[in-house]
Amino acid sequence: MILVTGANGALGRLVADELASRDEAVDVVLGTRSPRSTAERRVDFDDPASLDFTGVDTLLLISAGYGEDDTVIARHGAAISAAEKAGVRHLVYTSLSGDGDHLTYALAHRWTERRLRRGPLAWTILRNGLYAEFLADIAAAGPDGTIAAPLGEGRLAAVARADLAAVAARVTAEPELHAGQVYELVGEHALGGAELAAAIGGSYEPGSLGATREAVIAAGQALPYQVPMLLSTYSAVAGGFLDGSGIENNALRGLLGREPRSALDAYRAAVRSHVK
Template identity: 45%
Template sequence: MTILVTGATGQLGGLAVRHLLDRVPAGDLAVSVRDAGKAADLAARGVAVRRGDFADPASLDFAGVDTLLLVSADGPDDLRIAMHANAIDAAERAGVRRVVYTSVVAADTSPLALARVHVATERRIRASGRAFTILRNGLYHENYTAGLPGALDRGALVTATGEGRVASVARDDLALAAAIVATGDGHDGRTYELTGDRAWSFDELAEAAAEVAGKPLPHKSVSGGELRAGLLAAGLPEFVADLLADIDAGIRADALSTVRPDLADLIGRAPAPVEQAVRAAL
């Protein structure tokens, strides 16, 4: 069995590779990365490093792969859809048996704009004739805890989430679930909704950060337009500002607050709480 991980030098992909190496010999593992030099440490451990770019279909080499762990790419929506399709086409050509894909929670019913990418990719996977497992990942704790030091410096945590709640997840728990599915049996045809075991509000996040830091941190909720303008002023690309503002709107509407048991069932324990990520960030 050969398992190939795309995006293996990224954050989620890199963690998935680490967990896979706890479960299979390095010789049974391959990675596809745009810059092979960044995976030199994996090559030194015996992992097969293949240079591949989703935007360059001819570069994608999935020969001899049994299970493809397809970590979703970054970028504008239409580009992501096209790149994912390129990867799935390459999997078909190579005769890959199974595709495990990192989607987004409740993709088929979500009001989030980013769900369009994942719905299109899920449909393309199902149409490919490959066995598949869909991992619908919740939002990462780290999306929100990484900005806490800056928020403390500025004196406020600014979002457009209002009183909405989100059942976020530690990135490492999602990577562990991906490794378990990629190496295990009984997951073909399954779609897992992977969330934390409780939903929290940004008032609660600010309170947790204040407790760890020993200084006040109020949560200031602004309009989506104000948030977007601030993100653009900070130099973020327009598509990223739009994405983040849309996610905050979804949280405000409680579209990301549903708690599901799938992640705990897969990893065999309660998911790591957001407070753990707060402590790590501060």
């Protein structure tokens, strides 16, 4: 049996759809903090009582990365320990691409990877690049159509979230073929601010990191830990660290078995859905 955590998150829902549409039937349980049907099981990394993985052969651990490092590390550590205790055979973890080490949120991902390497379970690590849809959040245009995100001349090798879900489903359905593998999964065409703006009929006038930090704090909607998370993302893109050139073996196309979706199309669609 496969159990997918975070099944009601955006990635988890897509993975569940992918698993359901496979030709050969797979036995899947959807783990979520808020079950909505009998097909779903309550799994909350913050609640040890909900972490019973008895009968699970393969666990797809979708990272629960919104939090301070100690919170995220405690969540992932609890989930892995529970999997070990229950005799889960293989754990697939959604991590962060290897070029993301300058991002503040890389630490909890690398901690989790190390925890798996040092533990007894068979594992596969999916080092996901940043989502094209995430770009629609962090590089949205203002009311006048201007994208002011401080990406500088940097570019992001963004990936359509649906492609990462397709890879996660494939690996999770046949885990023995992928044991001990660390897969880098980034976009093949890196997107810059000017290209994003052209795609939505706007203009690109990047701000400075300092002005952006002040604006984010002044808007009052970000929790304290989220400010450095966001700023480190801008800084890493602007510094040229996330354009895909630092990734030696991009496994995306091979594991998809087809051409990756257009990240620009995924960005455009996400911007449109935000506007609705």
